[in-house]
Amino acid sequence: MKQLALTTLVAVSSLFASLTAEEKTPVDWVNPQIDTVKPRFFYFSSACRPFGLVNLSPDTQPDKTWNSGYRYNDEKIECFSHIHGWQIAGLPVMPLPASGDHKDYASKFSHDDEVVKAGYHKVVLQDHGVTAELTSTMRVGFHRYTYSASDDAHLIIDLSRKLMDHDMLDPEATLRDDKLAIEGSTTMGPTGRRKKNFKVYYVAEFNKPAEAVGDWEDGKVVVNFGKLDEPLLMKVGLSYTSLEGARKNLEAELSHWDFDQVVQESYDHWNEWLGRIQVEGGTDAQKTKFYTDLWHAHLGRRTVSDVDNKYADNTGSETLIRQGKRPHYNFDALWGAQWSLNVLWPMAWPELMDDFADTMVNMYHNGGLIPRGPSGGNYTYVMIGDPASSFFSAAYHKGMRNWDKEAAFAGLMRNAFPGGIRDHAGYETQAYSNGGGMSYYVNRGYVPLKIPKSKGGHRQGAAQTLEYSYQDWCLAQLATSLDRKEEAELLNKRATNYKNVWDAEVGWMRPRKMDGSWHEPFSPINDKGFTSPGFVESASAIYTFYIPHDLNGLAELFGSRDAMAERLNSNFEKAAPVRFIAEHGNHAISWVDYQNQPATGMAHVFSHIGKPWMSQYWVREVLNKTFSDVTPFGGYNGDEDQGQMGALSALMAMGLFDMTGGAAQDPQFDILAPVFDKVTIKLNPDYHKGGEFTIVANNQAPGNCYIQSAKLNGEEWNSFQFPFETFANGGTLELELGPEPNKEWGVK
């Protein structure tokens, strides 16, 4: 039997053998350990499929939201837990010998013999003498533990352990009569943002019979498998709907015990997803970063529905099990996603736009609001505004329309007025608030500071005004396409509300007070505190440029395109010494901040005001300085935010962008210089008939960030934009690059 175990190990190791760059497939480039030095709880992932319900990985710091989960510099693994999502966590386990410390069961480990891949994690628990391997299907965690001690093999399933920032309540565990499984449930207590409990059901099946150890009274389930001469295998099926659901998920996805097969399938699964974009040229580090970026873009948002699309709805007073038609997701807000996921997903994974739109429409049906950051089947009111407006408009205009359009539009309209989601301030503690300031926005055309009786966070009126203004434009685009003329007119009017927080005297966007006067004192950045009053995790220096839908209107406020470009350029120059990120995480003193959403369109602004070469320059600078690190100590600068920074970085590397987040009626790609010689995007034939679209960059060299000329499908192309429709029809964009700007090209 030992022989079999060894064979198995060989099989996996051959999958992850050292490969030459030429031999590598997309998934081989992924490095899950990038920027794991100080991650937030849901950041790290190893044994997980795309948007997997199960995300099984070691936690070195399991009980905090920030700076937690798997941290590269930690010396001990505290547990392996199965859920790492937006406001959700659960089911920590630990294998150890009978003689091991069952109270403090953490174990030392070393990166030396650790293997960390997309879909596979192997680590030696030194204190326990256990080699642990993890893989997964979408909804089943698969563990292989090779115990080396001659002692009995124990396993802890710690159902009551505090995870992230919530307690785990009501542990339920039953050893099945055949002793080959433990079944039960555990309930996530409320967090500050997810106000209601959320229950997770599990079925943990073993390949050896287990004996209960102790009374499990405190929720710490301990079992003994006796002395083992072959690895212990455990399959843990999860479900948020019922124990039956967990059994069903386990049965449907993993009916056998071949661990290596699942590792291989997970590898193939990721390759299918990541391989939809193929790159040639570039450095190994660039490829590593690019595919790790793509991988991130398909991770942190988690499936919460069963194989049959059943999901738990917690929007009402009781938990309801609903039957969906597509997968249902749990995710942090799409705040700022117009400059990342909204652009990336429709290119090669358009079905995701349909899926997420469907999740949001279902929540509207269930709870009356299209959500912003749904978690645990309910609203979390994270951040501000209604980022769904740009998401839906992008989905519609890029041809992903498998969702209830009337319901979505009704819900988005509701969100755009008092009582909708925008009116809910960030993380508000009460369900009814006016912290979003929609009455003010409707009445005055801006949101002032310090709204009386409002509650919640991020009650930062200038930023709210600016984001609402863009979101109004997005919804107006959708309204126009749906032939809802009056709504379009109304929203288009409001889309110019950004002008109401422009202070011509100082020449920056500036918060207004309740009496309408400007907030005093004013500075484009604020070094007095962590946040600048009026701006969300940011400052005027950044939000002043948050007008993606009307940058030329903004240029008029500045007096001219040149004046605006000069100001923006000076922001970038000031931010360059600190790598375009907020120093010490202090967003409010940044001139540019590429570690947080509000700034993430800034480098691309120049193209839209007649200076494409300046965007080409600053985008490349940001990519190189902010997003190029492929070590555990950098790469995303602290908060990758469920694939948003990954998607942005990937777009920069490909040389594509969309300033309006795809929400325009006729969406356009912005063209920039890719770092690869060739980028090939395989189109999904269910949506886009063109087969593939290729970007070729001639005369590629490290400093050659400037586009000299372009051909689109063989014809000379002199715009810095080209239509998404052209892309979707397949073809080639061929760019000539050079070290000096061609200030004629692309100007309009």
Place this chain on the structure above:
Amino acid sequence: MKQLALTTLVAVSSLFASLTAEEKTPVDWVNPQIDTVKPRFFYFSSACRPFGLVNLSPDTQPDKTWNSGYRYNDEKIECFSHIHGWQIAGLPVMPLPASGDHKDYASKFSHDDEVVKAGYHKVVLQDHGVTAELTSTMRVGFHRYTYSASDDAHLIIDLSRKLMDHDMLDPEATLRDDKLAIEGSTTMGPTGRRKKNFKVYYVAEFNKPAEAVGDWEDGKVVVNFGKLDEPLLMKVGLSYTSLEGARKNLEAELSHWDFDQVVQESYDHWNEWLGRIQVEGGTDAQKTKFYTDLWHAHLGRRTVSDVDNKYADNTGSETLIRQGKRPHYNFDALWGAQWSLNVLWPMAWPELMDDFADTMVNMYHNGGLIPRGPSGGNYTYVMIGDPASSFFSAAYHKGMRNWDKEAAFAGLMRNAFPGGIRDHAGYETQAYSNGGGMSYYVNRGYVPLKIPKSKGGHRQGAAQTLEYSYQDWCLAQLATSLDRKEEAELLNKRATNYKNVWDAEVGWMRPRKMDGSWHEPFSPINDKGFTSPGFVESASAIYTFYIPHDLNGLAELFGSRDAMAERLNSNFEKAAPVRFIAEHGNHAISWVDYQNQPATGMAHVFSHIGKPWMSQYWVREVLNKTFSDVTPFGGYNGDEDQGQMGALSALMAMGLFDMTGGAAQDPQFDILAPVFDKVTIKLNPDYHKGGEFTIVANNQAPGNCYIQSAKLNGEEWNSFQFPFETFANGGTLELELGPEPNKEWGVK
């Protein structure tokens, strides 16, 4: 045993013996047969408690919505059915001998030996030889059938019979093992307005064992009780939540078999409710009408929760059983109730305001919208606008505040913008519509005719604009009281939107077209069709005066108060020959229409523009000509609308009104001449500490409709209004009446 039956009958008959006027208590004045010549299905009531879940009564025409139910001129009773509510009906039964026609089981009856009371109905089924008596508790129908035939006694429970305008589906019936009960359920199929099924559970208990007859396959349950020498008693407990709920309701409310006791309790129950207002003087007919009015005001809206306040929520994809804290109601829209129920209920039944507010807030929690006409646990989108705005504002300002104020305000704000309840057009067939025109209202300040892509009925922009404008003012009052200043400011601005449909050229309110121009041709009434374009079941002649919150603003549009009074007076003069109602039911050709809500504040308008004596005159004229009939052939003029016309008529008889529907921050009663010498209102001490408030009318005589002078709590009172607060503190309003107007009194 025969002896016992006779004794029982004597007891009931003594309760309803001929009484002198002096002996009569309030309930003795009630005549359920008033205006039953052409009722709608839910109009007639006999064996029913206030807002009873069970409303058991004979149907002579059970399968239509209009001109149906119990019709005075019909010769046959088709069945006794247990539910007569807004879009709900159910459980028809019929006693008959074994030899009777079980297929067409209707029976002749005569009014001669019929006794019809509030809470009791006795009728002889001539074809069946059965004397049927009906009474009820809140949730249990109680039947006493005295069979005269020597034949076996049969009973049909027809679970599949079409009722009102819906089919009855999925009949379930089980004869209990002891043969003393049949239990089961039956499901109301959808109606055009209530789109989802609604299931009702029943337990029918008998005092004799029953044998099944036939196979019940088609849902027609027939049982045989054999030969009876004493009456058959049947208690039918209903519930909308579960069979268990029906059992629980039956047990809690009716654990014995004493029919007469229940009749007595029902009688006492009604007396407690109706006796909260005592009148002296007036004619017998006036008292009959007054107490029948009050009785109507507490009828048609039906309790749908169990004794423990559990109710069915159908707002989502599945039916959910929710636990409420107060009773939950099913009701036709409160459309226009600002001039009837909103004024009447707070006077003596303030707890109702809390109850109905709570029902509406619960629906907001459950389904995302404060409803307009909830039925079957879901929305019906009947009529237009958001009448809840005036209802909640009245409840708040009159001191009934036992509901979630933040949730209510959030819901009402949501309703006041696109995506809320106002945006749902009348009876729309789709859940997502813009028929309410809220985007237009927000964008333009009015709702035009023929909104593109809109669906549903009553898309009548001028009326929508006018009602929204008033509702904005109501919500602004509430916002101000809740210290929501910005919302108040925003809504107060919108409250003047009525001016946007005023055409100064023609001097009437007039619909606008999509391009903003006036609809052509124009006439204040429209004899071309049933409805005038732009006005809801009405015409410009009526809606022009629908500005309850700013009648002096309207007078300015007219040029002067005198000009406005003259115009309104001319409307009344034109309408007088047709008793102030729409001739042949054609609302669109009426100058005044007291058979439908939009006109029901008109006669009271004069007081507010400096001519109280004209209101005194026309209110009395309307009361006498439109609402005084106490025969089966008149009284409410066709559509009493669940107590609205009753409440209005009662208010006119008492000489009280409130033009703003109580929604003002400092609500005022309008004073008019009562028809009674004395009206005493017992205040509910849980809300109003004053004990009672009395209105004394000196020099009462048929023509003396004019107030000469007034004293409020002994002090001379020269305003046509007095504060609700004064009323709630208890006291006396003493009026001197006369046959000629005192044009000085009350003018302001």
